Amino acid sequence: MSAKKLAWAGAVFAALLAMPLVLGEFWVLVLTEILILGLFAVSFNMIFGYMGQLSFGHAAFYGVGAYTTGLMMVKAGVPLGLCLPASMIMAGLVALVLGYFCIRLTGIYFAILTMAFGQLIFYIIFQWYGFTGGDNGLQGIRPPALLDGPWSYYYFTLLVVTAGVIVMWIISESPFGYTMRAIRDNPQRTRFVGVNTKKYMLINFVVAAMFAGLAGGLWGPFNRSLAPDLCNWHQSGVPVFMTIIGGPTGFLGPLIGSVIYTFLMAFVTGFTEYWPLTIGIVITLVVLFLPGGVWGLVERYGAALPAREGPPPEGEGGAS
Amino acid sequence: MDLSLLFAQALSGLSRGMMLFLIASGLSLIFGVMNILNFAHATLWLVGAYACYTLWFLMQEHGFAVWVAIPLAALGVALVGWVIEVMLIRRVYARELPEQLLLTYALVLILGDLIKITWGVEDKLIARPAALAEPVFIAGVPIDSYFVFVIAVGFAVYFALWWFLNKTRYGHIVRAAVFSREMVSALGIPIPVIYTGVFVMGIFIAGLAGAIQGPVGSVTLGMDMAVVIQAFCVVIIGGFGSLPGTLVSSIIVGEVYAFAILFWPDGALALIFILTAIVLIVRPWGLFGTPMRA
Numbered sequence: 185m186s187a188k189k190l191a192w193a194g195a196v197f198a199a200l201l202a203m204p205l206v207l208g209e210f211w212v213l214v215l216t217e218i219l220i221l222g223l224f225a226v227s228f229n230m231i232f233g234y235m236g237q238l239s240f241g242h243a244a245f246y247g248v249g250a251y252t253t254g255l256m257m258v259k260a261g262v263p264l265g266l267c268l269p270a271s272m273i274m275a276g277l278v279a280l281v282l283g284y285f286c287i288r289l290t291g292i293y294f295a296i297l298t299m300a301f302g303q304l305i306f307y308i309i310f311q312w313y314g315f316t317g318g319d320n321g322l323q324g325i326r327p328p329a330l331l332d333g334p335w336s337y338y339y340f341t342l343l344v345v346t347a348g349v350i351v352m353w354i355i356s357e358s359p360f361g362y363t364m365r366a367i368r369d370n371p372q373r374t375r376f377v378g379v380n381t382k383k384y385m386l387i388n389f390v391v392a393a394m395f396a397g398l399a400g401g402l403w404g405p406f407n408r409s410l411a412p413d414l415c416n417w418h419q420s421g422v423p424v425f426m427t428i429i430g431g432p433t434g435f436l437g438p439l440i441g442s443v444i445y446t447f448l449m450a451f452v453t454g455f456t457e458y459w460p461l462t463i464g465i466v467i468t469l470v471v472l473f474l475p476g477g478v479w480g481l482v483e484r485y486g487a488a489l490p491a492r493e494g495p496p497p498e499g500e501g502g503a504s
Numbered sequence: 505m506d507l508s509l510l511f512a513q514a515l516s517g518l519s520r521g522m523m524l525f526l527i528a529s530g531l532s533l534i535f536g537v538m539n540i541l542n543f544a545h546a547t548l549w550l551v552g553a554y555a556c557y558t559l560w561f562l563m564q565e566h567g568f569a570v571w572v573a574i575p576l577a578a579l580g581v582a583l584v585g586w587v588i589e590v591m592l593i594r595r596v597y598a599r600e601l602p603e604q605l606l607l608t609y610a611l612v613l614i615l616g617d618l619i620k621i622t623w624g625v626e627d628k629l630i631a632r633p634a635a636l637a638e639p640v641f642i643a644g645v646p647i648d649s650y651f652v653f654v655i656a657v658g659f660a661v662y663f664a665l666w667w668f669l670n671k672t673r674y675g676h677i678v679r680a681a682v683f684s685r686e687m688v689s690a691l692g693i694p695i696p697v698i699y700t701g702v703f704v705m706g707i708f709i710a711g712l713a714g715a716i717q718g719p720v721g722s723v724t725l726g727m728d729m730a731v732v733i734q735a736f737c738v739v740i741i742g743g744f745g746s747l748p749g750t751l752v753s754s755i756i757v758g759e760v761y762a763f764a765i766l767f768w769p770d771g772a773l774a775l776i777f778i779l780t781a782i783v784l785i786v787r788p789w790g791l792f793g794t795p796m797r798a
Contacts, residue, residue, distance in 0.1 A: 232602070238601065238602045238605065285781065285784075285785045288785065289784060289785075289788055291601060292535075292541060292601060293740075293784060293788045295541075295601075295605065296736055296740055296780075296784065297781060297784045297785075299733070299736070300736075300737065300740075300777045300780045300781050300784070301777075301781060303733060303773075303777050304774055304777045304778065304781070307773055307774045307777070308774070311770040311771075311774075417733065418729075421609060424602070424606065424609075425606075428602070428603070428606055458617045458620075458621070460613035460614070460616055460617045461613065461614055461616075461617035461618070461621075463610075463613060464610040464611065464612070464613030464614035464617070465610070465614060467606055467607070467609070467610035467613075468592065468607060468610045468611075468614070471596065471599075471603050471606055471607045471610070472592070472595055472596070472607075475599070475603065
C-alpha cells in the first residue's frame with residue numbers, strides 16, 4: 185500500500201470518527217447503516233469484482249448471519265462478542281455447502297443458481313415458525329448496555345466494519361487475491377499454471393459469505409428486530425446496486441456505492457414512498473451513462489487519487 | 505384421498521403450468537435470441553393484468569367486455585415492450601451480462617411503482633365472463649371452466665409459436681439467431697430488427713398471459729415477484745431457448761406445485777427451487793437445451 189493510499193484511508197477513517205460528533209441521531213443511524221451495508225457490499229464484490237461472477241443470492245449469507253446472532257442473543261442470551269464470530273462461521277458453513285455447487289457454474293447459470301439457493305434459504309427462514317418466528321420476524325434483539333445507544337453502537341460498528349474491510353483488503357492484495365483475478369480473467373490459463381481454480385473459487389466464496397454474515401450479525405442489534413425479507417432476492421439486489429453505482433473496479437467502490445445508496449434512500453424516503461422508482465431510475469442512468477460507476481469516473485478523471493494498477497475500466501465487472 | 509380430487513388438482517396444476525408457460529416462453533425466447541435475461545418480464549405480465557382490469561371496467565356493462573379487454577391489454581403491453589426495447593434494451597446489447605441484468609431489474613422497480621401510481625394499492629377484481637363462470641364436468645368431476653380456458657390458450661400459444669418458429673421464414677431466422685447471431689448477421693439479415701421483433705413478441709405473450717390472469721383471482725401489487733422467480737426456474741429446467749423444453753418444464757413445475765400444496769404446503773416453493781438447483785448442477789443447459797451456450 186502506497187503512502188498516498190494510506191493517507192487517504194486515514195483521512196476517511198478520521199472523518200468517520202469525527203462525523204457523529206456533529207450529526208444528529210437520525211444521521212448517525214444512517215451512517216451505521218452505511219457501514220453495515222457497505223461491509224455487505226464489499227464482501228459481495230469479492231465474488232463479483234475479484235472472481236468475476238454475479239451472485240444474486242448473497243443476502244442468504246447476510247440473513248444467516250443476522251439470524252445466527254439474533255437467535256443466539258434472544259434465545260440463549262449469548263454476548264454479542266461471541267455471536268458475531270458465530271455468525272461468520274454459520275454463514276461460512278452454509279456457503280461451503282452451497283458454494284460447492286455454485287462454483288461449478290459461471291455467468292448467467294451462477295447468477296441463477298445463487299438466486300435459487302438464496303430463495304431456498306429465504307423460504308426455510310420464512311416457513312420455520314418454531315425456530316425463526318417465520319414472517320412474524322424476531323424481535324427484542326438488544327445490544328449490550330454499553331452499546332445501547334446510536335452513538336456507541338455506531339463506534340462499535342465502525343470498529344468491526346473497519347477490521348472486516350482491512351482483512352478483505354489484505355486478502356485482495358495477497359497472492360490469493362491475485363490468483364482470483366487471474367481466475368476471473370482467464371480461468372483456463374490459470375488451471376494450466378497448476379492452480380486448483382475450483383478450490384480457490386470455493387474458498388473465496390466462503391470468505392465472502394463469512395463477511396456478509398458478519399454484516400448481517402451487526403444488523404440485528406442495530407435494527408432491534410429481524411424479518412425474513414433480509415435474505416429475499418430484493419436484499420440480494422442491494423449490494424449489486426451499491427457495487428454498480430460505486431464501481432466494481434475499485435476495492436472501495438462498493439463502500440462509495442453504499443454511501444450514495446443509503447444516503448439517497450434516507451433522503452428520498454423522507455418525502456416520498458416511491459423509493460423503488462427513484463433507485464430504479466438511478467440504476468438505469470448509471471448503467472446507461474456511467475459504466476464503471478463512480479470509481480470508474482474517478483479512475484478516468486481523478487489524477488489526485490491512487491493510479492489504477494490494472495487494465496482500463498472498459499472491461500466491466502472486474503476489480504483491477 | 506379419492507381419485508376425483510387428484511384429477512381436479514392435476515388440472516389445476518396444468519392450468520398453473522400453462523400460465524407459467526405463457527410467461528416463460530417469452531422469457532426463454534428473449535434469452536435464447538438476445539442473450540438478455542429479462543427480470544421485468546413478470547412485471548409486464550402484471551401490467552397486462554391491470555390493463556385488462558381498466559379496459560374491462562370501462563366496458564363492464566357489456567357481456568363481451570373481457571373478450572375485448574384481453575387482446576387490447578396484450579397489444580398495449582406489447583407497445584410498452586417496444587418502447588422499452590427501443591429506449592433502453594437496445595443501448596445495452598453490447599454490454600456485459602450484469603449490466604443487462606441490472607437494467608431489467610431496475611425496470612422491475614420502476615414499473616412496479618408506476619403500477620402503484622396508476623392503479624393504486626387496492627386489489628382489483630375482474631368479473632369472469634358469463635361463458636366461463638360455471639364449472640364444467642369432466643368425467644363427472646367439476647372443474648373450474650376458466651382453468652380449461654387457460655390451458656387451451658397455453659396450448660394454442662405453444663402451437664402458434666411452434667408453427668412460427670418451424671414453418672415460417674421469420675421463424676427460421678429467429679431459430680438461426682439462437683445458434684449464431686454472427687452467421688445470421690453475415691447473411692445480411694438486420695439483427696437489431698430481429699431483436700426488437702423477438703422482444704416485442706415475448707412481451708406480447710406476457711401481456712396476454714397477464715390479461716388472462718386478471719379474471720383468475722384478484723390482481724394485486726407484487727404478484728409479479730413470486731412469478732418471475734418461478735418463470736426463471738421453468739426456463740432453467742426446460743433449457744434456455746427451447747420451446748418444447750419450456751412447455752414440459754412449465755407443466756412439471758405447475759404439477760409439482762399443485763401436488764406439493766396437497767401434501768406439504770410449506771415446502772411447495774422450496775421444492776421448485778430444489779428441482780431447479782438439481783437441474784443446474786447436473787445439466788445446466790436444461791432438460792431440452794443444448795450445452796453450446798453454457
